[in-house]
Amino acid sequence: MPLRAEQLKIKLKNIRNYLREAPLIQKLAIFLTIGFLSLYQVSSAQAAESPIQDVLNLIQKSNIATDIQTINKSNDSNDTSNVPMQNNGQARNNSQNKKTIPGKPSPQEIEKAADFASQKTGVDKNFLMGELAVETSLGQNVGACTYKQVEDGAQQRYDRGSLSASSWDTFQQRKNIIEKLAGDLGYDPDDLRVSCNPPYTGTGGAMGVSQFMPDTWTSYEKRVEAIVNHVPDPWNVTDGVVALAVKLSDTPGVIQHNVLAERDAAKYYLSGSISSRYEWYANEVMYWAQNYSSLMS
Numbered sequence: 001m002p003l004r005a006e007q008l009k010i011k012l013k014n015i016r017n018y019l020r021e022a023p024l025i026q027k028l029a030i031f032l033t034i035g036f037l038s039l040y041q042v043s044s045a046q047a048a049e050s051p052i053q054d055v056l057n058l059i060q061k062s063n064i065a066t067d068i069q070t071i072n073k074s075n076d077s078n079d080t081s082n083v084p085m086q087n088n089g090q091a092r093n094n095s096q097n098k099k100t101i102p103g104k105p106s107p108q109e110i111e112k113a114a115d116f117a118s119q120k121t122g123v124d125k126n127f128l129m130g131e132l133a134v135e136t137s138l139g140q141n142v143g144a145c146t147y148k149q150v151e152d153g154a155q156q157r158y159d160r161g162s163l164s165a166s167s168w169d170t171f172q173q174r175k176n177i178i179e180k181l182a183g184d185l186g187y188d189p190d191d192l193r194v195s196c197n198p199p200y201t202g203t204g205g206a207m208g209v210s211q212f213m214p215d216t217w218t219s220y221e222k223r224v225e226a227i228v229n230h231v232p233d234p235w236n237v238t239d240g241v242v243a244l245a246v247k248l249s250d251t252p253g254v255i256q257h258n259v260l261a262e263r264d265a266a267k268y269y270l271s272g273s274i275s276s277r278y279e280w281y282a283n284e285v286m287y288w289a290q291n292y293s294s295l296m297s
Contacts, residue, residue, distance in 0.1 A: 099186040101193065105139040105237040107296045110209065113238040117245035120227045122255035127262050128245055130289025131269065134281070135211045135244075138295050139237060142208055145196035147178055147189060150204040153197035162201060170215075171203050177214035178205070185233050192235070208233075209240035210247075220246055244269075262286070 105113075110132055111125075118125040129138070136142050154171050157163035163171075182189040195206040206213055212220070217234050224232040224243045232239040248254055251268060253261025266285040267278040288295075 097186075098188040098191070101187060101191050102235050102237070104142065105209065107138040107140075109237050110139045110241070111296070113209075113241035114245075116238060117241045120242065121245040121249045123245045123249050124254075124257045124262070124289075126289045126292070127248070127254075127257075127285075128241065129292040130285040130287070131244060131248065131266060132209060132241065133288035133292045133295055134284045136209050138292065139209050142211075142235075143194040143196070143204075143206065145194055145204055147175065147192055147194055147205060150194060150197055151175060154203040157197070157201075157203075163203070167201075167203070171205070174205055174214040177218060178207070181214060181217070181234075184231070187235075207240075208235045209237055210234060210244040212240075212243060216247075217243065259286070262289075 111129065114125050114128040114132065117123065117128060132138055151171075154163060154168065158165075158168045178192070178194075179189050182192055192207075195204040195211060197204040207217060210217075212234060220243050221232055223246050224239055227242050227246070228239055232243065234240055234243070248262075248265045248269060251261055251265035254265050263279075263282040263286065264274040266282045267274045270281045271278050
């Protein structure tokens, strides 16, 4: 018949006292403790009161190797909240220390960021809002996939030949960049959300409200930093909108609010060219530049 938790606590307290006396007795007591625990099982209702953690902490402090997993199972196989494995504990602490990924910004936060970016770069606020409306629905669609999901999709496309070797190499380079970026910013890379793989040939992985690919982000990072005065973060709404504005401002005529220049900048933002093939995209951006207020609610 199993001992009550209180009785087990008394016996283990005695063992703890022995452990404090001398190294040789510590070793002997540890082996006796493991053997003792193997004979009894604490019910799940008593597990919260179990003092096994005290013994395990002393074992860890003594630097004596034991099979911690076996001891934990005798405590409660369904309760992993206090698993005393040192490596797992460190992993949990590392995860807890990671920054929380910002949630979706409100349209009002987007507009505030656009005001700031416009003042700093000279790009018309309405143009920025039009671009943000098309790219992310004013911050409501900044990516729903993990980078691992995007990677799996890209791998499948590459394996079946629909993604070229050069595009696959570019994706691998971007993966390295986003992992480094996550580490530098204090994020867990597994928590990051990016754009999913598109239905057309290509890969996802665009980040935040600006929807920059990782390599694009690094090429504008220093210029954004000079404006926001901190290490820029693509998942931060203000940093993302500033990055968008900086890139758009590179098209001649944009900071003079020339409409034709803005159309070219929109096409270049999408495709890296000002080809007439992308007039449809420019039309959308310019429409929402004048009508974004209907999305603000």
